[in-house]
Amino acid sequence: MRRAPSSVNRSRRGRSALGAAVTAIALAVVVPTLSWAHAVVFPRQSTTGSYEKYVLRVPNEKAVATTRVEIHFPAGLRVTSFADVPGWQLEVVTDSAKAITGAIWTGNLPPQRFAEFPFVAANPKTDTKLAWPAYQTYADGERVEWTEPEGSKRPASVTTIGAATPASGGAGGFVRWLPWTALVLSLVSLGLAMRKPEARPAT
Numbered sequence: 503m504r505r506a507p508s509s510v511n512r513s514r515r516g517r518s519a520l521g522a523a524v525t526a527i528a529l530a531v532v533v534p535t536l537s538w539a540h541a542v543v544f545p546r547q548s549t550t551g552s553y554e555k556y557v558l559r560v561p562n563e564k565a566v567a568t569t570r571v572e573i574h575f576p577a578g579l580r581v582t583s584f585a586d587v588p589g590w591q592l593e594v595v596t597d598s599a600k601a602i603t604g605a606i607w608t609g610n611l612p613p614q615r616f617a618e619f620p621f622v623a624a625n626p627k628t629d630t631k632l633a634w635p636a637y638q639t640y641a642d643g644e645r646v647e648w649t650e651p652e653g654s655k656r657p658a659s660v661t662t663i664g665a666a667t668p669a670s671g672g673a674g675g676f677v678r679w680l681p682w683t684a685l686v687l688s689l690v691s692l693g694l695a696m697r698k699p700e701a702r703p704a705t
Contacts, residue, residue: 541636541648543573543659549666551627553582556661560638561616568611570639571619574604578626581605585620625663634659 541560548554562568571590575581581602584592590609597603611617626632635658636648650656 540657541571541638541659543634543636543661545661546659547662547664548625550625550629550663552625552666553622554625555620555622558619558621558634558636558659559616560611560619560636562611562613564640564642564644565613566641567613568617568638569608569641570637571607571611571617572604572637572639573619574635575602575623576632576634578630579632580624581621582624583622587617587619590617590619629664632661632663634661 541558544557544559545554558571558573560568560571584594584605586592587607587609590607593606593608594602595604595606605619605621607619609617634648638646638648640646646656648656649658651658652660
């Protein structure tokens, strides 16, 4: 017995929805993983003119220890203070006017670990994007430069600076919740795709 055209169409739509749901779930899981694999400054969004606590997160992706982490601060940002990081020594880099332009931490970060280096800064007063060039040195002498454009193998982390909005939920709120929102929507789509269609009376 041949299936009715409406049944075939529903089946095709169900498969399409299922495929879309699986893809969205995969993206929701993979996107945070990709960010985790890089040296990243959080938050990824902040407000113009405000004081922000930033955190440089550095993972160790090799079989030897990371011994040195360096960051260059973007122009227009005024860094004011640093948090102590147990086991790490901080060297603050300044220019001829004594403005803070970078920081160097030396210590020991074993394989399969990550470290976070917090600092506080005053944001620029206009909308902009802050790029954070970072450098990671390993015990074997290799120096990894996180300085390339977004989308490359070793990108510099970027923070978007803009005006606050009532729906923002705080700096970086949208970015933090985006993967989970995609996951919830994907599960809903999956449930709809798998739902058995209601039987129609024969005519």
